[in-house]
Amino acid sequence: MDLNTLWFILIAVLFVGYFVLEGFDLGVGMLLPFLGKNDTQRRMILNTIGPHWDGNEVWLITAGGAMFAAFPNWYATLFSGFYMALFLMLIGLIVRGVALEFRSKDENPLWRKFWDWAACVGSFIPSLLWGVAFANFIRGVPIDAQKYYVGGFWDLINVYSILGGLVTLFGFLLQGAFFLSLKTDEPIASQARRSASRIWVGTTVALVAATIATYLFTDILERLGVNPGPVPIGAVLALLAAGWFIRQGRDGWAFASNTLAIILSTATIFLVLYPRVLVSSLSPNFSLTIYNSASGPNTLQTMTIVALIFVPLVLLYQGWSYWVFRKRVSANPKDLHY
Amino acid sequence: MNSSVTILSQWQFAVTSVYHFFFVPLTLGLSVLVAIMETIYVRTGSERYKRMTKFWGKLFVINFAMGVVTGIVPEFQFGMNWSEYSRYVGDIFGAPLAIEALLAFFIESTFLGVWIFGWDRLSKPLHAAAIWLVAIASNLSAFWILVANSFMQSPVGYAEEGGRLVMQQFSALLTNPYVWGQFPHTVFSGFTTAAFFVMGISTYHLLRRKQEDVFKPSFQLATVFGSLSILMVILIGHNQAQQMVRLQPMKIAAAEALLNTEDPASFSVFSVVDQQTMSEQVSLRIPRVLSLLAYNRLDGEVKGMLDLQKEYEEKYGPGNYIPPIGVSYWSFRIMVGSGFLMLAFAAYALYRVLRNQLSAETRWLGLFLPAMALPYLANIFGWLLTEMGRQPWVVYGKLRTADAVSPNLTTGMVITTLLGFTIVYGLLMVADVYLLRKYAVAGAEAELPKPRTIEEQTYWE
Numbered sequence: 001m002d003l004n005t006l007w008f009i010l011i012a013v014l015f016v017g018y019f020v021l022e023g024f025d026l027g028v029g030m031l032l033p034f035l036g037k038n039d040t041q042r043r044m045i046l047n048t049i050g051p052h053w054d055g056n057e058v059w060l061i062t063a064g065g066a067m068f069a070a071f072p073n074w075y076a077t078l079f080s081g082f083y084m085a086l087f088l089m090l091i092g093l094i095v096r097g098v099a100l101e102f103r104s105k106d107e108n109p110l111w112r113k114f115w116d117w118a119a120c121v122g123s124f125i126p127s128l129l130w131g132v133a134f135a136n137f138i139r140g141v142p143i144d145a146q147k148y149y150v151g152g153f154w155d156l157i158n159v160y161s162i163l164g165g166l167v168t169l170f171g172f173l174l175q176g177a178f179f180l181s182l183k184t185d186e187p188i189a190s191q192a193r194r195s196a197s198r199i200w201v202g203t204t205v206a207l208v209a210a211t212i213a214t215y216l217f218t219d220i221l222e223r224l225g226v227n228p229g230p231v232p233i234g235a236v237l238a239l240l241a242a243g244w245f246i247r248q249g250r251d252g253w254a255f256a257s258n259t260l261a262i263i264l265s266t267a268t269i270f271l272v273l274y275p276r277v278l279v280s281s282l283s284p285n286f287s288l289t290i291y292n293s294a295s296g297p298n299t300l301q302t303m304t305i306v307a308l309i310f311v312p313l314v315l316l317y318q319g320w321s322y323w324v325f326r327k328r329v330s331a332n333p334k335d336l337h338y
Numbered sequence: 339m340n341s342s343v344t345i346l347s348q349w350q351f352a353v354t355s356v357y358h359f360f361f362v363p364l365t366l367g368l369s370v371l372v373a374i375m376e377t378i379y380v381r382t383g384s385e386r387y388k389r390m391t392k393f394w395g396k397l398f399v400i401n402f403a404m405g406v407v408t409g410i411v412p413e414f415q416f417g418m419n420w421s422e423y424s425r426y427v428g429d430i431f432g433a434p435l436a437i438e439a440l441l442a443f444f445i446e447s448t449f450l451g452v453w454i455f456g457w458d459r460l461s462k463p464l465h466a467a468a469i470w471l472v473a474i475a476s477n478l479s480a481f482w483i484l485v486a487n488s489f490m491q492s493p494v495g496y497a498e499e500g501g502r503l504v505m506q507q508f509s510a511l512l513t514n515p516y517v518w519g520q521f522p523h524t525v526f527s528g529f530t531t532a533a534f535f536v537m538g539i540s541t542y543h544l545l546r547r548k549q550e551d552v553f554k555p556s557f558q559l560a561t562v563f564g565s566l567s568i569l570m571v572i573l574i575g576h577n578q579a580q581q582m583v584r585l586q587p588m589k590i591a592a593a594e595a596l597l598n599t600e601d602p603a604s605f606s607v608f609s610v611v612d613q614q615t616m617s618e619q620v621s622l623r624i625p626r627v628l629s630l631l632a633y634n635r636l637d638g639e640v641k642g643m644l645d646l647q648k649e650y651e652e653k654y655g656p657g658n659y660i661p662p663i664g665v666s667y668w669s670f671r672i673m674v675g676s677g678f679l680m681l682a683f684a685a686y687a688l689y690r691v692l693r694n695q696l697s698a699e700t701r702w703l704g705l706f707l708p709a710m711a712l713p714y715l716a717n718i719f720g721w722l723l724t725e726m727g728r729q730p731w732v733v734y735g736k737l738r739t740a741d742a743v744s745p746n747l748t749t750g751m752v753i754t755t756l757l758g759f760t761i762v763y764g765l766l767m768v769a770d771v772y773l774l775r776k777y778a779v780a781g782a783e784a785e786l787p788k789p790r791t792i793e794e795q796t797y798w799e
Binding site for chain 2: 047050051052053054055057058060061062064065066067068069070071072073075076077078079080081083084086087090091093094095097098101102105106147148149150295296298299302303306307310311314317318321324325
């Protein structure tokens, strides 16, 4: 395996990590005003993600940095091409981050209500936009021979990309509901289970619709990178299993199954793209690949050494932080002291 | 390329970066101070050091949150607005950015989460270790981002291949002499910022004779920390200026409003230069002092802007190589002036602290409240000099800012995002200042549940 492929895999891993982890904290953010019936409940809900959301978001920052370092042309074309969409995503992430930290620091009910909704809307925007972005990766975007994005904002909005947006929106909502069912005491846990059952229907419909639309609106099947084989089927089965587990009240298994579904769906997208990173809708020759958009061998070698040492360490201490806060959050003031 | 897109993108970069850097220096220093306070608490078991840790920790967390969320923007913005820059230097510039996230941001965010929520879940020493990790990682992140910035100021360890820069030696980036001035200067500025922040807020309470058991030791600790830090900032800054004479002569010439090469060179006390005609309107200079500052002796050549302009035209082709003179000149003076004022404040505070004369009656104590603004002025104008004084280059001697901007952006797009960021940032600043003020003024009381109003009751239940 060459270093370009290794870095393609590594960036895929970073996005998988981001979607799995930030997936649930975005979901929890969106569910906050709906599942928290009073202030205590909202505090409980927020405290499930309080110690973790920032660490989860670093997966995205690292993915962005890794794209910049390993595939500068991918980073440059994608980020300048998706300019307005990324601006909206940034505003969402900024507002929600502040909301999560500031919300409980003043007692005024209006203050709290404002930030609760800011957290909800700020979580909604990126949840929708990630699907829009990844759907466009598959569908292809107008890129010319000089690797420049020549479309506008509205070229990114179409039936297919909106369906993709609904998949991540419902998928993250579901991940958030599972997480809450796992991490809170009653009555929120039961509430979250009920919501999860309903959201699961939406997720399944969106995923099936998006899969059908992939046949109808894209030509990806004719130009598969790597045949993903059983991987997408595994994703669907994992999602179905998640629905079954939550109805059985097996929160841990439901969360694990949905996590697997997110891993396998993200893997599917990177598999069908490989070795391309951005598909040109203008000509197959204009697509950006892991070779024509990559950094030189020196950079890739250096970065490989750094990544092989530090990614496992990150997994280790981030895993430990989840272990520290493994208990369900209760309404006990001790759990809500922050 | 569309020049209004370039100018608007520069504005956007300036607004979002200056805003981000409003929070970063305090994080760098306050994390260390809080870690020291908690260590004292763990070692002595003294309750007042626990209250101290919690009080400053709360302000630290409010400030940190703003630093984090505004830090996502720069990570994206290089690609969004400066795609040609990203293509040209991505091979080199991306590496320290990715390493910063992998080595520093993960530690910082994970252990801060553990620290905030882990008071009852970790042993005392482990809890203190968490804030130390946050402090070390914050300062480590400063190193990596400054490695990246230093490459823009003074490129090293690269080769030019196929119209872009390619990394030759990673180690050359780490041993870049520029970063070994910039990194300690920035870190000690951060320490100074935190010291003045702590001194200022402690003063507020000392003047009201409230909780002196917490705020007197806070002031004392910050005084020692701040005096050492500001001294380092100034000594390193002096070295950096000497380095600038060699590496970026145009920047020092603009900062000194020096039109023609001089040997021995004079130091400007007050100058006004018309950048259109490149002529001096007002000029009050002290002979030989600039040479003294540049070389530690009374003679030595310092090049002027007009001569450098000719030199660069020969080297790089036609173009205007003179940065905005007024901004460079005044930024330099505001930064240095604030620095020396801080040195005076710190020396005075140290004098009082060492003689154990700290109380509401202490003369001039009230001045430490407005002095909280000084490090912020120095930080912001220091960066303005660094970045504006480098124009028209984005990578010194290699790539011009005008050639770095994304070609697909329209004026309307950048106006929209510039306004969007400015408005959202403005509103968040209001909320941030409100919270900081509220907690700073409330003081380090033992935490007691407050009785609720009827309106709140209905909201709560």
